[in-house]
Amino acid sequence: MGASQTRQQIVDTADRLFYEHGFEATSFADIAKEVGLSRGNFYYHFKTKDEILDAVIAQRMSNTRALLAAWEQDAAAPADRILSFVHILIANRAKIMARGCPVGTLCNELAKLDHAAKNDAAGLFSLFRDWLVRQFAALGREADADALALHILMRSQGVAALATAFCDEDFIRREVADMEAWFHAQCPPPSFPVSDNRPMEPPCS
Incomplete structure (x- = not known):
C-alpha cells in the first residue's frame, strides 16, 4: 500500500472512530x-491528533460538496433539491438513531472543548445553509431565504437529536412528513395567465 493510500486509510478510520466514540x-x-x-x-x-482532525474535516467538507452537487445534478427543480436534504434523515436513520448526526455531534463536541477547529467543523453547517439559501431563492423566496434555510437546518438537527435519544424510526418518519408539509406551505403559488383555465397544480409536487 502506497503512502497516499495509507494516509487515506488513516483519515477514513479516524472519521469513523470520531463519529462512533467521539474525538476526545x-x-x-x-x-x-x-x-x-x-x-x-x-x-x-500525522504528527498530532489535531492534524488528523483537520484532515477529517477537510474530507467531510469535500464529501458534502459532492453530495450537494449530486442533488443539483439529479433534480432540476429547487423544491426537489430541498426535499433531498429533508429525506437524508430517513436515508441515514440507522446511523442517526445509533450515534446522532455526524455533523452535529462533531460540532457540539468541539464547541464544548473550545477546540481551535470548532469553526472549521461549523463550516459543514455553513455549506448546507448556503446551499439551502440558494435553493429557496431559486424557489422565489429570496427575501427570507436565509431564515427558511436556518429553520429547516434547525428542524433536521432537532429530529436527529431526539431520534438518537428515543431510537424511534416512526418518530423520524413522522417528523420528516411534517417537515415536508411545512416546506410545501412555503412554496409560492403558481401564476398562470388570466385566460388559462387549467386547474392549479401544487408548485412543489
Whole structure:
C-alpha cells in the first residue's frame, strides 16, 4: 500500500472512530491499531491528533460538496433539491438513531472543548445553509431565504437529536412528513395567465 493510500486509510478510520466514540475519546493508539500501523509509521503521516482532525474535516467538507452537487445534478427543480436534504434523515436513520448526526455531534463536541477547529467543523453547517439559501431563492423566496434555510437546518438537527435519544424510526418518519408539509406551505403559488383555465397544480409536487 502506497503512502497516499495509507494516509487515506488513516483519515477514513479516524472519521469513523470520531463519529462512533467521539474525538476526545479516540486516541492515536486507537486509530493506529485499527489501521494496523506501528507508532513510528503512523507519525510519518500525522504528527498530532489535531492534524488528523483537520484532515477529517477537510474530507467531510469535500464529501458534502459532492453530495450537494449530486442533488443539483439529479433534480432540476429547487423544491426537489430541498426535499433531498429533508429525506437524508430517513436515508441515514440507522446511523442517526445509533450515534446522532455526524455533523452535529462533531460540532457540539468541539464547541464544548473550545477546540481551535470548532469553526472549521461549523463550516459543514455553513455549506448546507448556503446551499439551502440558494435553493429557496431559486424557489422565489429570496427575501427570507436565509431564515427558511436556518429553520429547516434547525428542524433536521432537532429530529436527529431526539431520534438518537428515543431510537424511534416512526418518530423520524413522522417528523420528516411534517417537515415536508411545512416546506410545501412555503412554496409560492403558481401564476398562470388570466385566460388559462387549467386547474392549479401544487408548485412543489
